[in-house]
Amino acid sequence: MSNNKPKVAFICVHNSCRSQIAEALGKYFASDVFDSYSAGTETKPQINQDAVRLVKKIYDIDINQKHYSKLITELPEIDIVIKMGCNVICPFVESKYEEDWGLDDPTGKSDEEFERVIAEIEKKIKELKNKILNQKLY
Numbered sequence: 001m002s003n004n005k006p007k008v009a010f011i012c013v014h015n016s017c018r019s020q021i022a023e024a025l026g027k028y029f030a031s032d033v034f035d036s037y038s039a040g041t042e043t044k045p046q047i048n049q050d051a052v053r054l055v056k057k058i059y060d061i062d063i064n065q066k067h068y069s070k071l072i073t074e075l076p077e078i079d080i081v082i083k084m085g086c087n088v089i090c091p092f093v094e095s096k097y098e099e100d101w102g103l104d105d106p107t108g109k110s111d112e113e114f115e116r117v118i119a120e121i122e123k124k125i126k127e128l129k130n131k132i133l134n135q136k137l138y
Contacts, residue, residue, distance in 0.1 A: 015040030
């Protein structure tokens, strides 16, 4: 891993669903351009199992193997913060650049709703990758 890649943190209150999906897809689609992290102000004992199941089904990525719910205090120094859309006060993390993706939390909803959010996260990860490649951020 080279040190000049920006560090991107996907932030949510619980770090159990959307931010975990974003971290997984960030690593999957953009690890050549940025390093992905996720965290929250509270942790959950396990990652949302619908998220785990559907990310495994769609991308064959096992989130359970590599991820766990983390606090923002565990993050390294971050360059870019992506807020998932907390609908409450999102945790604050010092960074050079910030975006709020405003994604609805699919927890407890249908697979279709999860798949819609997962597809939106994939699209936004790819857009972020392009912005970084084109040096359109900070």
